[in-house]
Amino acid sequence: MVATEIDVAALQSELRAISGWMGEICRATGPQVWLGGGAAAFTTDLAGHVRSLDRMMSRLLDQVAAYNHIPMVTAPPPMPRVAPASGPPGVASASPTGMGRLEAALNRTSDGLPAAASRIRRVFALGCPHDPDVGQCARTAAWCKSEAERMRTRIHYALAENRANPALLLQGPMVPVPDRFGPREMADLGRMQAIAFGGETLSTGPGPSGLLTDIGQSLREHANDPDYLAAFFGRVPSGSIGKLAHALYERHEGTPLTTADKAVLGDIGTALGALSRRQREPVDQALGPIGSDMPGQALLVRLSAPNVKWSSAVLLDMARVSLRWRQDHPSYNVPTRTRPDNIPDPNQTVGSAKPLWWTAWGLNGPDDRALATHDPALSVLGRIASQNDTAAARALLATRLETTFTIKDAAKADPLTWLHRGYGDTYASLLVTPDWHDGGTAAGDVIRLGTTPEKGHDEEAARNTADLIRAVAWWNDNGREKLSALLKNAPLIPGWLDTTGLPAWIPHDRHYPAGLGPGLRTGLLNTTRANLAVLAYADRTTSGTGMLATDPISGRPYVNVNGSDVQSFLRTLAADDRTWAKLAVAAQSYRQQAFAWGLRTGMIEDAADRVGFLDGNLIPAYVKERTNSENLTKAEADSAKEVLGALRSLVLGKIPLDETPGASDAMTALTDKMLSKLEYSDFEKKIAQIKARGSAYSDQIYLDLALGYSRAHGGRIGDATVDSLLRKASLTDDEQQTIIQWSRTHVFSFPSSPDHLPLTGSRIIRTAEEAVEHEQPAE
Numbered sequence: 001m002v003a004t005e006i007d008v009a010a011l012q013s014e015l016r017a018i019s020g021w022m023g024e025i026c027r028a029t030g031p032q033v034w035l036g037g038g039a040a041a042f043t044t045d046l047a048g049h050v051r052s053l054d055r056m057m058s059r060l061l062d063q064v065a066a067y068n069h070i071p072m073v074t075a076p077p078p079m080p081r082v083a084p085a086s087g088p089p090g091v092a093s094a095s096p097t098g099m100g101r102l103e104a105a106l107n108r109t110s111d112g113l114p115a116a117a118s119r120i121r122r123v124f125a126l127g128c129p130h131d132p133d134v135g136q137c138a139r140t141a142a143w144c145k146s147e148a149e150r151m152r153t154r155i156h157y158a159l160a161e162n163r164a165n166p167a168l169l170l171q172g173p174m175v176p177v178p179d180r181f182g183p184r185e186m187a188d189l190g191r192m193q194a195i196a197f198g199g200e201t202l203s204t205g206p207g208p209s210g211l212l213t214d215i216g217q218s219l220r221e222h223a224n225d226p227d228y229l230a231a232f233f234g235r236v237p238s239g240s241i242g243k244l245a246h247a248l249y250e251r252h253e254g255t256p257l258t259t260a261d262k263a264v265l266g267d268i269g270t271a272l273g274a275l276s277r278r279q280r281e282p283v284d285q286a287l288g289p290i291g292s293d294m295p296g297q298a299l300l301v302r303l304s305a306p307n308v309k310w311s312s313a314v315l316l317d318m319a320r321v322s323l324r325w326r327q328d329h330p331s332y333n334v335p336t337r338t339r340p341d342n343i344p345d346p347n348q349t350v351g352s353a354k355p356l357w358w359t360a361w362g363l364n365g366p367d368d369r370a371l372a373t374h375d376p377a378l379s380v381l382g383r384i385a386s387q388n389d390t391a392a393a394r395a396l397l398a399t400r401l402e403t404t405f406t407i408k409d410a411a412k413a414d415p416l417t418w419l420h421r422g423y424g425d426t427y428a429s430l431l432v433t434p435d436w437h438d439g440g441t442a443a444g445d446v447i448r449l450g451t452t453p454e455k456g457h458d459e460e461a462a463r464n465t466a467d468l469i470r471a472v473a474w475w476n477d478n479g480r481e482k483l484s485a486l487l488k489n490a491p492l493i494p495g496w497l498d499t500t501g502l503p504a505w506i507p508h509d510r511h512y513p514a515g516l517g518p519g520l521r522t523g524l525l526n527t528t529r530a531n532l533a534v535l536a537y538a539d540r541t542t543s544g545t546g547m548l549a550t551d552p553i554s555g556r557p558y559v560n561v562n563g564s565d566v567q568s569f570l571r572t573l574a575a576d577d578r579t580w581a582k583l584a585v586a587a588q589s590y591r592q593q594a595f596a597w598g599l600r601t602g603m604i605e606d607a608a609d610r611v612g613f614l615d616g617n618l619i620p621a622y623v624k625e626r627t628n629s630e631n632l633t634k635a636e637a638d639s640a641k642e643v644l645g646a647l648r649s650l651v652l653g654k655i656p657l658d659e660t661p662g663a664s665d666a667m668t669a670l671t672d673k674m675l676s677k678l679e680y681s682d683f684e685k686k687i688a689q690i691k692a693r694g695s696a697y698s699d700q701i702y703l704d705l706a707l708g709y710s711r712a713h714g715g716r717i718g719d720a721t722v723d724s725l726l727r728k729a730s731l732t733d734d735e736q737q738t739i740i741q742w743s744r745t746h747v748f749s750f751p752s753s754p755d756h757l758p759l760t761g762s763r764i765i766r767t768a769e770e771a772v773e774h775e776q777p778a779e
Contacts, residue, residue, distance in 0.1 A: 012074065015057045053136055092178075156218040163211055186228040213263070217267055222271075269301060272300060273304045299374065332506075358371055358374065394464060428467040434515055439517035440516060451465045476572060484512050528570075538613065546559060563613075567775075591611045599750070608765070608767035612772045699740055702744060703739055706743045725739055726739065742761075
């Protein structure tokens with residue numbers, strides 16, 4: 001077999017490329033670009049890399065000649081000559097334009113050399129078993145990258161110095177720059193850029209200037225240097241950063257912000273967010289009073305890099321103000337009066353006589369998709385959600401509303417009020433509203449975070465959960481009814497839904513012209529799954545103490561809430577079958593855990609009460625919501641227990657048991673994943689199939705009792721047949737009946753409570769069913 005020769009032409013092509021890149025760097029250096037300071041060290045290092053690459057190329061050609069067994073008549077491409085540097089050491093003089101060309105050459109070389117080395121290895125691999133020595137490419141590339149970063153900082157310094165001290169321009173194109181950039185030099189850079197920024201904000205040219213873009217890039221590149229950032233943000237004109245977005249907009253004569261504008265805002269927002277976690281004072285100085293330009297301040301948050309975490313305190317303050325701001329600045333225009341000819345007057349806004357806020361940003365109106373981008377509450381809530389800031393979310397939900405935003409008599413409030421807020425005395429009520437441009441996704445995520453039990457903060461989560469239950473309950477029973485009665489007779493605006501007079505993005509159904517969006521429903525579902533104890537202790541016949549207590553079943557605190565409020569709250573979740581199915585699975589897990597706890601401790605009657613109260617609150621909520629929205633027949637309403645059982649059966653046996661009822665992330669994820677794979681038509685077919693073969697409510701409780709007993713006894717109940725069935729992934733009807741029969745007839749004893757008389761399973765289940773009936777509303 002004849003060995004393949006190394007392709008000399010392909011190798012020479014790569015060597016010429018290396019020579020060309022190094023030549024570009026050498027041509028970009030010289031006293032007209034960089035004089036004195038570190039210029040001499042730079043040129044010395046550059047010359048060393050040029051010589052090393054020259055020797056590498058000679059060795060490669062010698063290796064080719066030896067392997068191909070032919071004399072090498074082609075010499076390596078000539079390498080450039082490096083001109084010696086001149087000027088005194090210490091402070092250097094540099095040309096910003098020339099350094100920009102040098103930086104570009106360094107970046108091209110740092111990117112090109114590793115790729116050339118890889119191609120050279122492939123050329124050798126086709127004919128030579130030995131790897132070529134191209135390590136010098138990687139070393140030179142690393143040096144070029146490092147020098148390019150230093151060069152970029154020098155450029156930032158030179159540009160800022162030119163603007164901060166215009167007299168330097170009279171001395172020629174060369175500007176003094178430091179030889180090295182330590183903390184003192186970086187602080188000087190921040191101060192000069194602050195001076196330059198103040199002048200740039202007064203510019204009237206279209207779009208961001210080159211200097212403003214450069215300042216933004218510098219801030220982003222050095223976002224991990226708090227002293228530099230503090231020097232800049234602490235010295236810019238007060239509030240100028242917060243008003244920058246609108247200042248850039250005003251340069252376009254009425255057109256919205258451009259991509260270049262948003263890039264500058266994103267760079268500055270990234271640096272501001274990074275600094276906010278270390279120092280608050282310069283951030284406040286740069287932003288100005290929060291709310292002085294709420295859309296512009298919130299754009300800095302929205303456009304900042306997603307990997308930068310903002311301070312919880314800053315986000316909390318901005319979230320509070322933005323939620324108050326939107327009470328007077330809704331993202332739509334519902335006319336409140338008509339002209340004499342009975343045509344709607346589009347200049348009348350809900351709850352405010354102020355001009356429409358979006359016109360000041362060049363947006364086209366409520367149906368403009370960009371409106372959501374400029375909505376400050378969406379921007380701030382979205383950032384809280386994206387960085388999983390539970391601290392900000394908890395504090396936001398728990399903060400009591402200022403007196404001016406507290407509704408003392410909800411019954412007398414303008415019905416339009418409930419289009420942009422809920423009823424309550426905390427900020428949680430301002431999230432419960434149908435007018436979120438994103439369907440309530442950001443608000444729902446914040447609700448989820450603010451009600452997630454965490455060690456040391458589970459009591460706060462419980463209180464927030466109770467506040468949300470009361471707010472949503474009031475909305476379902478009162479707010480949407482009052483709003484519906486008004487909107488069905490409201491004047492219409494062209495281009496909006498003819499049936500409601502509202503923008504198409506506001507959720508609605510056949511019965512209600514405005515409802516809580518799917519994102520809000522998801523957030524409330526997660527809140528409920530993580531705090532099921534509040535449902536299991538809510539008694540319809542009492543007013544609820546509003547006091548904290550600890551649920552011995554889950555070990556989590558809860559607030560005692562009136563059962564009627566809980567049932568009204570659950571109507572939001574009952575409106576969607578998938579949501580209801582997810583809640584049914586979580587409730588099933590809680591039931592099994594409750595039985596296990598009762599059997600272990602001898603508190604089985606209390607456990608049965610908790611099971612009964614839980615289901616007793618779920619069932620009437622479904623009946624009431626579906627009766628309103630779908631005109632359920634009496635027979636369908638009476639079968640609500642079977643509906644709950646059918647939804648549970650849909651996932652029965654497919655979700656592993658978990659020791660923390662209703663709150664396991666793994667259980668929640670598995671339930672959501674399984675249901676997400678079902679189209680709604682398939683979902684309805686499966687429910688129909690389950691109902692057809694019978695999914696009796698009591699049967700489900702008997703199954704849960706057996707599973708609870710198994711949990712309480714280390715996964716075994718003592719009957720080999722039933723034990724094997726409980727371990728199966730799914731059960732046939734006959735297998736289910738075998739387990740149910742065991743649960744009905746088994747006599748349960750309580751070793752931990754010797755004085756407790758044994759009970760049969762049927763007696764335990766009767767106690768649970770009595771609790772279910774106790775929670776049913778009076779006719």
